Amino acid sequence: MDEKVSKSTLKNGIRILSVKMxxxxxxxxxxxxxxxxxxxxxxxxxxCHFIEHMIFKGTKKRTAFQIAKEFDAIGGxxxxxxxxxxxxxxxxxxxxxxxxxxxILSDIFLNSLFDPQEIERERPVVLQEIGMVEDSPDEYIHxxxxxxxxxxxxxxxxxxxxxxxxxxxxxEKIKTFFSRFYQPDRIVISAAGNVEHDRFVDLVGPAxxxxxxxxxxxxxxxxxxxxxxxxNKRDLEQVHICLGTKGLSITDPNRFAFSxxxxxxxxxxxxxxxxxxxxRRGLAYSVYSFIASYDDTGMFGVxxxxxxxxxxxxxxxVLEQMRKLKETMIDSAELxxxxxxTKGNILLSLENSDNQMARISKCEIHFGRYIPTxxxxxxxxxxxxxxIKDLAANFFQSKYLSLTMLGPVIDEDKFDDILTLx
Numbered sequence: 001m002d003e004k005v006s007k008s009t010l011k012n013g014i015r016i017l018s019v020k021m022x023x024x025x026x027x028x029x030x031x032x033x034x035x036x037x038x039x040x041x042x043x044x045x046x047x048c049h050f051i052e053h054m055i056f057k058g059t060k061k062r063t064a065f066q067i068a069k070e071f072d073a074i075g076g077x078x079x080x081x082x083x084x085x086x087x088x089x090x091x092x093x094x095x096x097x098x099x100x101x102x103x104i105l106s107d108i109f110l111n112s113l114f115d116p117q118e119i120e121r122e123r124p125v126v127l128q129e130i131g132m133v134e135d136s137p138d139e140y141i142h143x144x145x146x147x148x149x150x151x152x153x154x155x156x157x158x159x160x161x162x163x164x165x166x167x168x169x170x171x172e173k174i175k176t177f178f179s180r181f182y183q184p185d186r187i188v189i190s191a192a193g194n195v196e197h198d199r200f201v202d203l204v205g206p207a208x209x210x211x212x213x214x215x216x217x218x219x220x221x222x223x224x225x226x227x228x229x230x231x232n233k234r235d236l237e238q239v240h241i242c243l244g245t246k247g248l249s250i251t252d253p254n255r256f257a258f259s260x261x262x263x264x265x266x267x268x269x270x271x272x273x274x275x276x277x278x279x280r281r282g283l284a285y286s287v288y289s290f291i292a293s294y295d296d297t298g299m300f301g302v303x304x305x306x307x308x309x310x311x312x313x314x315x316x317x318v319l320e321q322m323r324k325l326k327e328t329m330i331d332s333a334e335l336x337x338x339x340x341x342t343k344g345n346i347l348l349s350l351e352n353s354d355n356q357m358a359r360i361s362k363c364e365i366h367f368g369r370y371i372p373t374x375x376x377x378x379x380x381x382x383x384x385x386x387x388i389k390d391l392a393a394n395f396f397q398s399k400y401l402s403l404t405m406l407g408p409v410i411d412e413d414k415f416d417d418i419l420t421l422x
Contacts, residue, residue, distance in 0.1 A: 006197035027193035046161015145242035153223035192356035247298030
């Protein structure tokens with residue numbers, strides 16, 4: 001079930017991980033940094049994401065065009081992403097092109113110039129990305145919901161940052177933030193695919209040994225969620241709804257029961273929310289529950305998009321499903337199906353080298369060790385119905401609930417006290 005994960009640590013503390021998948025002909029590589037939007041002050045909000053863009057915009061050896069051209073020349077796929085807690089620069093190539101991929105990724109990570117001219121070229125691109133998200137209400141509602149639930153804590157910020165910040169970012173601000181947070185103890189380099197660990201370390205190590213430790217960084221502050229109703233009027237066809245409530249951290253021992261609760265409640269097509277709101281009532285095309293878990297806290301959420309005149313009814317139905325889950329024990333068949341669905345997703349994900357690369361990195365960042373797949377399967381299998389009922393009883397309470405809506409909200413006053421109806 002599990003491939004063997006190898007680990008080495010450079011003298012400066014950078015960790016290098018790999019998992020060999022000999023049956024494939026590619027290698028996925030990621031350079032992970034344990035820094036994200038929640039590590040930014042309000043004035044810095046958006047810097048992690050802006051740096052993610054700028055990493056590909058030129059080094060002493062390569063221009064932005066050369067970086068793109070060299071990746072294309074080896075048939076490689078390169079990209080990056082920023083989350084609330086992590087930034088990742090990753091690529092995938094044929095195993096015969098591993099050394100070239102390592103050379104390019106190492107160069108852009110360690111030697112990016114953050115040239116003022118390139119910053120000016122990229123700034124409007126990032127501003128367009130912000131506009132694109134704001135024009136996508138099914139995405140934008142999640143940013144608004146985070147702000148509603150987490151308030152002034154950095155977890156309530158947008159990963160992209162506000163326009164006023166992006167307009168002010170310059171080379172000095174970017175370099176200062178980069179040098180402060182991109183420290184060795186926050187960096188994990190991983191590879192998955194047809195790769196030999198010792199060779200990977202030999203390729204990566206010499207370049208990354210140059211990264212020097214910096215000053216100690218402040219601890220993240222774990223916030224408590226807020227119970228609040230936040231209505232955002234906009235001329236749209238639908239009203240987009242996000243309900244948020246208390247959740248668990250990524251490392252919480254109850255995370256396996258939490259995941260199954262999400263699956264049962266709204267995590268797939270046979271879930272209670274999907275069946276009740278879409279299949280039986282025809283109220284929404286898109287309805288689901290989701291988990292937003294972080295290093296030290298978390299949120300459980302529900303999303304739906306409905307006709308404006310159906311918004312109130314839809315929220316009442318969600319609250320009704322919450323009430324049922326916390327008051328009535330789920331039956332063995334429903335729990336069994338949720339476990340099978342979860343195990344299937346886990347095992348299928350192991351066939352993809354990108355997923356394997358990401359998984360070993362996240363395990364290292366959050367747990368300091370690789371969590372074997374068998375351990376995850378066994379923990380999932382051991383979850384009892386009573387554990388899910390207890391979690392629902394704990395989380396599904398009016399005092400924890402927040403409501404965010406985006407669109408042509410009708411009869412706004414009706415929603416003032418709706419959260420008290422749970």
